[in-house]
Amino acid sequence: MADRLERSPIIFTETLTKTYDGTHALKKIDLTISEGEIFGLLGHNGAGKTTAVSILTTLLGASSGSARVCGFDVGRQSMDVRRSIGYLPENVEFYDRLTLEENLLYFARLSAIPDPRPRIAAALEFLDFTGHGQEKLETFSKGMRQRAGIAQAIMHEPKVLFLDEPTSGLDPQGVIQLRLSIVRLNQDLGMTIFMNTHSLTEVTRTCTSIGILRNGELLYQDSLEKTMAAFPEQASLEDIYLNIDSSAR
Amino acid sequence: MSNPILVIARQELRAARTNRLSVLLLAIFIGMVLVSGFIGWATHHTVTQVYEESLQQGITSAPNPFSGQMPLELIQNSVIYVILIGALAAIVLGVHSSLDDRKAGAIDLIFSRPLSTRQYVSGKLLGLQTITGAALLIAAITSWAIIFLIRSEMLSLSVTLSLIEFFFLAWLFLVPFSALGFISGSVSKRETSSLLIPILVWVFTAFMLPQLGTAEHPVSLLNPVRAQPVSQGSFLEFNHAVIGPFSITDRFKGASAVLLHLEGATGSPAFDWLALLAVGLIACLLAVFTVRLKRLRRPLYE
Numbered sequence: 402m403a404d405r406l407e408r409s410p411i412i413f414t415e416t417l418t419k420t421y422d423g424t425h426a427l428k429k430i431d432l433t434i435s436e437g438e439i440f441g442l443l444g445h446n447g448a449g450k451t452t453a454v455s456i457l458t459t460l461l462g463a464s465s466g467s468a469r470v471c472g473f474d475v476g477r478q479s480m481d482v483r484r485s486i487g488y489l490p491e492n493v494e495f496y497d498r499l500t501l502e503e504n505l506l507y508f509a510r511l512s513a514i515p516d517p518r519p520r521i522a523a524a525l526e527f528l529d530f531t532g533h534g535q536e537k538l539e540t541f542s543k544g545m546r547q548r549a550g551i552a553q554a555i556m557h558e559p560k561v562l563f564l565d566e567p568t569s570g571l572d573p574q575g576v577i578q579l580r581l582s583i584v585r586l587n588q589d590l591g592m593t594i595f596m597n598t599h600s601l602t603e604v605t606r607t608c609t610s611i612g613i614l615r616n617g618e619l620l621y622q623d624s625l626e627k628t629m630a631a632f633p634e635q636a637s638l639e640d641i642y643l644n645i646d647s648s649a650r
Numbered sequence: 651m652s653n654p655i656l657v658i659a660r661q662e663l664r665a666a667r668t669n670r671l672s673v674l675l676l677a678i679f680i681g682m683v684l685v686s687g688f689i690g691w692a693t694h695h696t697v698t699q700v701y702e703e704s705l706q707q708g709i710t711s712a713p714n715p716f717s718g719q720m721p722l723e724l725i726q727n728s729v730i731y732v733i734l735i736g737a738l739a740a741i742v743l744g745v746h747s748s749l750d751d752r753k754a755g756a757i758d759l760i761f762s763r764p765l766s767t768r769q770y771v772s773g774k775l776l777g778l779q780t781i782t783g784a785a786l787l788i789a790a791i792t793s794w795a796i797i798f799l800i801r802s803e804m805l806s807l808s809v810t811l812s813l814i815e816f817f818f819l820a821w822l823f824l825v826p827f828s829a830l831g832f833i834s835g836s837v838s839k840r841e842t843s844s845l846l847i848p849i850l851v852w853v854f855t856a857f858m859l860p861q862l863g864t865a866e867h868p869v870s871l872l873n874p875v876r877a878q879p880v881s882q883g884s885f886l887e888f889n890h891a892v893i894g895p896f897s898i899t900d901r902f903k904g905a906s907a908v909l910l911h912l913e914g915a916t917g918s919p920a921f922d923w924l925a926l927l928a929v930g931l932i933a934c935l936l937a938v939f940t941v942r943l944k945r946l947r948r949p950l951y952e
């Protein structure tokens with residue numbers, strides 16, 4: 402924990418609230434994520450995970466409170482935030498009739514990368530995905546699409562990468578590949594990862610810190626190491642999650 | 651090229667190239683222009699043949715009815731095709747432009763990059779207008795070639811310029827329809843309603859609006875002749891005066907008749923140009939200022 406506090410917060414929210422037609426999707430969330438972490442946001446369906454990511458990626462406005470990513474306010478400095486982040490939505494589809502390279506070139510140009518082709522090649526190589534550039538997306542499996550999505554999200558070398566349910570719908574091989582990619586992005590390129598997930602296995606194997614969201618409320622946030630130490634009587638993260646979740650009911 | 655507007659426009663061209671429906675509609679439109687030329691050629695050929703036979707048999711000594719015909723009259727059916735097929739194609743292109751991004755789930759990806767909604771919409775509109783412009787350019791070249799083949803003589807510079815002006819006017823006429831289609835595709839909850847709404851607007855603009863001022867038969871409203879009020883001092887004449895400027899199909903028909911030198915077409919098309927320019931500009935500005943990210947991100951049903 403001391404190490405976490407020493408590092409500067411790269412994602413910071415204060416009483417972040419989102420209301421849809423009178424219903425609170427997020428309730429006064431205070432979240433601090435330090436640079437270099439792999440943060441896993443856990444919660445059941447409808448807990449507010451995607452809403453939180455949508456606000457942090459500037460796709461959705463907050464009802465009240467504030468949020469900063471890489472030092473930029475998500476509301477007032479949305480373009481600076483977007484330049485600093487990469488994002489992989491839950492169901493990444495792209496343009497099926499175009500090739501992987503055409504798709505990536507489009508997003509590279511939108512990211513204002515001056516010479517995009519070498520960066521695309523580097524991203525594909527990093528993800529062990531070379532040789533697929535001329536294939537149309539319509540021929541890709543879900544796992545390949547996810548990797549294409551990550552390539553799109555890292556081409557401009559963002560400081561923070563947001564992943565919304567990245568392993569959803571993947572076969573075991575795809576899950577392993579994606580997990581390795583996430584860890585390498587964090588360790589080799591120093592990216593901070595913010596990951597929404599249902600998968601406690603993934604959190605245990607990849608994350609350095611966790612947060613638990615329930616009905617829009619952040620019930621818990623700490624490093625994975627501290628969490629495991631704080632609940633010695635619980636056998637696994639699954640037990641800890643259920644314990645925290647049920648105690649809030 | 652890092653200007654987001656140009657990046658979006660370029661992607662629009664690439665996406666349209668791979669969209670079978672868009673390609674089909676544009677092919678149909680260009681095909682209809684070819685048909686227009688064929689009809690012109692067939693009419694010219696048949697009437698001339700009958701005329702020559704009649705002349706040989708001494709039945710007539712009158713001059714060939716085509717001898718006084720202006721070259722661009724041969725493609726007068728193109729006016730109808732622009733109003734019918736062109737407007738529908740522009741609507742479909744516009745609807746698919748936004749709908750395809752929404753259906754592909756690409757909106758969140760696009761807007762995770764540093765570009766504003768207005769830049770996105772401007773880029774889309776620029777792409778759409780380039781596509782319709784390119785289709786009309788092909789149609790213009792095709793028409794020029796057809797007229798040249800039928801008449802077996804080069805078209806004069808003034809006739810060529812009139813032809814270019816006509817297709818430029820057609821492009822201007824299609825601008826609001828593609829913008830309207832884009833707006834509809836951006837804000838609709840359902841795919842079917844996104845097509846239905848602009849088509850209803852097109853029906854209203856092409857048929858109902860001019861009819862309110864003329865009481866003409868709907869089919870006759872397609873002819874490249876200005877709609878006329880029924881009688882002096884009538885309620886329809888009043889309606890015609892009020893509605894006329896907003897009836898862009900009537901503006902297009904009237905100006906086209908002048909540009910193609912059709913029989914009975916008189917007057918300056920300056921007001922028609924201005925009206926079409928104003929409506930096109932308003933439609934584009936409406937798209938730029940009304941389409942919101944929140945709407946684009948809304949789930950699409952069906």
